[in-house]
Amino acid sequence: MQIPRSNKSSVLPLLPPLATHSIAISRSQWMSSPTGCGGRARASAQKLHFRRGVEQAGPPSISISDSSESDADDRDIDGRHNYDPVITSVAFNEYYKEQGIVSPEEWDTFIEVLQTPLPAAFRVSSSSKFCAEILQQLETDFRKSIHPEHTEENNIDAIAPLPWYPDNLAWQFNFSRRQLRKDHSLERFHEFLKIENEIGNITRQEAVSMIPPLLLDVQPEHLVLDMCAAPGSKTYQLLDIIHQLNCEGSLPHGMIVANDLIAQRCDHLIHKMKRMNTANLVVTNHEAQCFPGCLFSKTYSYEMSNELEKHPHQLLFDRVLCDVPCSGDGTLRKAPNIWRRWNSATGNGLHSLQLQIAMRGIALLKIGGRMVYSTCSMNPVENEAVVSEILRRCGGSVELVDISGKLPQLIHRPGLSKWKVHDKNRWFSTFEDVPDYRRGGIVRSMFPYRSTKVALQQVGSHPTVNSDAVNKACELPLECCMRIMPHDQNGGAFFIAVFQKLARIPVINKKSVSQEEDLPSMQELPHLSEDTNLLEVISSEEKDKVGERSPKWKGVDPIVFLEDESIIDNIRSFYGIDDSFPLRGHLVTRNSDSNCGKRIYYTSKSVKDLLELNYQAGQQLKIPYVGLKMFERKKSKQGTLTCPFRISSEGLALILPYMTKQVLCASEADFRLLLQYKSVKFANFVDREFGDGAWELMPGGCVIVLDKGSEALKDWSRAGESTMAIGCWKGKTSLNLMVNPLECQEMLQRLLSGEPVRRG
Numbered sequence: 001m002q003i004p005r006s007n008k009s010s011v012l013p014l015l016p017p018l019a020t021h022s023i024a025i026s027r028s029q030w031m032s033s034p035t036g037c038g039g040r041a042r043a044s045a046q047k048l049h050f051r052r053g054v055e056q057a058g059p060p061s062i063s064i065s066d067s068s069e070s071d072a073d074d075r076d077i078d079g080r081h082n083y084d085p086v087i088t089s090v091a092f093n094e095y096y097k098e099q100g101i102v103s104p105e106e107w108d109t110f111i112e113v114l115q116t117p118l119p120a121a122f123r124v125s126s127s128s129k130f131c132a133e134i135l136q137q138l139e140t141d142f143r144k145s146i147h148p149e150h151t152e153e154n155n156i157d158a159i160a161p162l163p164w165y166p167d168n169l170a171w172q173f174n175f176s177r178r179q180l181r182k183d184h185s186l187e188r189f190h191e192f193l194k195i196e197n198e199i200g201n202i203t204r205q206e207a208v209s210m211i212p213p214l215l216l217d218v219q220p221e222h223l224v225l226d227m228c229a230a231p232g233s234k235t236y237q238l239l240d241i242i243h244q245l246n247c248e249g250s251l252p253h254g255m256i257v258a259n260d261l262i263a264q265r266c267d268h269l270i271h272k273m274k275r276m277n278t279a280n281l282v283v284t285n286h287e288a289q290c291f292p293g294c295l296f297s298k299t300y301s302y303e304m305s306n307e308l309e310k311h312p313h314q315l316l317f318d319r320v321l322c323d324v325p326c327s328g329d330g331t332l333r334k335a336p337n338i339w340r341r342w343n344s345a346t347g348n349g350l351h352s353l354q355l356q357i358a359m360r361g362i363a364l365l366k367i368g369g370r371m372v373y374s375t376c377s378m379n380p381v382e383n384e385a386v387v388s389e390i391l392r393r394c395g396g397s398v399e400l401v402d403i404s405g406k407l408p409q410l411i412h413r414p415g416l417s418k419w420k421v422h423d424k425n426r427w428f429s430t431f432e433d434v435p436d437y438r439r440g441g442i443v444r445s446m447f448p449y450r451s452t453k454v455a456l457q458q459v460g461s462h463p464t465v466n467s468d469a470v471n472k473a474c475e476l477p478l479e480c481c482m483r484i485m486p487h488d489q490n491g492g493a494f495f496i497a498v499f500q501k502l503a504r505i506p507v508i509n510k511k512s513v514s515q516e517e518d519l520p521s522m523q524e525l526p527h528l529s530e531d532t533n534l535l536e537v538i539s540s541e542e543k544d545k546v547g548e549r550s551p552k553w554k555g556v557d558p559i560v561f562l563e564d565e566s567i568i569d570n571i572r573s574f575y576g577i578d579d580s581f582p583l584r585g586h587l588v589t590r591n592s593d594s595n596c597g598k599r600i601y602y603t604s605k606s607v608k609d610l611l612e613l614n615y616q617a618g619q620q621l622k623i624p625y626v627g628l629k630m631f632e633r634k635k636s637k638q639g640t641l642t643c644p645f646r647i648s649s650e651g652l653a654l655i656l657p658y659m660t661k662q663v664l665c666a667s668e669a670d671f672r673l674l675l676q677y678k679s680v681k682f683a684n685f686v687d688r689e690f691g692d693g694a695w696e697l698m699p700g701g702c703v704i705v706l707d708k709g710s711e712a713l714k715d716w717s718r719a720g721e722s723t724m725a726i727g728c729w730k731g732k733t734s735l736n737l738m739v740n741p742l743e744c745q746e747m748l749q750r751l752l753s754g755e756p757v758r759r760g
């Protein structure tokens, strides 16, 4: 029996009254199947691989699931779509009762909570310059002013911070999404959520999904790989962490590489990440289990590892987030149609893929680095079994980190040490019980790990299973894993394990994996360099690419460093960009003829290094998105321009403190005039001096900064915290706004209401 662990024993006081009626469920709520996207040959092959993994044990249908947020969430309890009253499953009940997932006394509460809708949660971006104001607004305004029906009756807070999340940055609300949309008393709060979410100041994210990035212990200088990243709520949280401490006009040293197999899901992720305006993100599109190591020196050996620090020969990460595709029954409250599909074969079918992805993650980790393995499934075959097999295969070169005290207010349970495997109406306690014809689908690594020597006893000339050993608790420290159950704090279910890499991982001996012998200890292994090990896990297709100079990824524009110095010098001198802001080597375009590039993107030093490594390694990485859009070429009817590039809104906050030319300060009246009319003749500005100043600017791109009365901004290098600035274009007779309509509307609204505005 597992006992919840927490310094606090009480559950969150937001537990809603349990539903006794059937709840309405939309079929479209479930995450779209990976098999439904994309069309390119390679993507199809990848998807096929994923599907095969899933179908290995023969589930009728499956979708990937994640516990982040989903727009479809809004429909599941809304009742506008198809109703499906199924909120229970005999197979589910039988399976988890047999696994002893919760104590018999807890069972009814567990199921009752699972049958209620999940309270929505959101996170305030700590890197947002309006973080403090937003937190204050939540605490002093909304927390006190909103009282939807049942919270009022039950005398509970309608919204409250999650007690375990640091600095009150995460909040949960105690009413349904339907109420949020329909209840008039929540209108202002709903509007607030929508706007702040669009801007990127807050992110809707399921509470339990916020835990893995917290336990990854990410520092702003870390190189982080998010292996299965879409739709990206954890990626956003990771970016938030690395940007948290940096000041305006500077970039953190770290970087996030966000990867996903499905191109369409990558697009969704990219769309979301754009809200962060970051130069420290790379989005890649690979099978995580074959993620390229960008190894380019065939002569590299372990003895050269000191050199490696200075000139990386392969891609290694300080932190890896391995939030694998899973059966997702931890999200049943959010995605109730999982009840109807629930089948133990789903978890069995995903086990091998999850293991492969996690092993690749460990291989890509620097020694001393950390990897979080997580799922939103309750199934031990997808959780503890994968963790056990990682520990077994790594033979002491990784250890499980005890995270039990890291988030003291979070109620959680230790990992299971015993479980069974279910297959086609049969239960197996050991692999030896599995008939030969099922050993393709049911593999040894699904069972609790125990030494073969312990498990087998000799009876006559035949080894038989020692039943004491079978019932013996697993020998691995699985209690270090973290299980979160829905009724622990009125949330979703989640599983998390944190690994620390202590040494190079042993080369995987095919025999020991397939025949399930105990792995030799590290000392017994030949002294092999880690790159050999990395290549072991790179697929042959990837392997072929090592050393290639210019392979092209179909459908993805090549990334080209902007090397034309005349363009860079032109931009620098036109905008008077201070020399302390590095441009050379940091600018990229997505066009092989960089002179014709319409958009120029800025990359941080870490991203620049990664792109260079990738180039040297033959462009192993397929990168659909990189860099912060900084300059955009604009065609002009004004004839030849001194500089045809304007500064884009996304990059404005970063570069403004370094600009000494083409910047003008406007009164609030003139600033508003520009936002309202988009194009204003010089003579029509309220402040004549400003109109004259605008006329005197060079034709082309310029930036208008809001002058906040007494605090007239004279020194752009101090632009930051409360600076409000917009990109414009100086034409022959007028100033023209270069801000997209939505952003413009937002700014205007905030200006009129006196509320804070977003940077840029």
Ligand SMILES: C[S@@+](CC[C@H](N)C(=O)[O-])C[C@H]1O[C@@H](n2cnc3c(N)ncnc32)[C@H](O)[C@@H]1O
Pocket (backbone or CB within 6 Å): 034, 050, 064, 065, 066, 067, 068, 069, 209, 227, 228, 229, 230, 231, 232, 233, 234, 235, 259, 260, 261, 262, 265, 286, 287, 288, 289, 323, 324, 325, 326
């Ligand atoms: C649990 S979701 C990830 C949720 C995400 N970490 C978040 O917080 O928003 C799993 C993701 O894995 C992706 N996926 C499935 N198979 C994959 C593979 N072999 N390699 C990489 N990604 C894969 C799916 O497309 C899906 O987006």
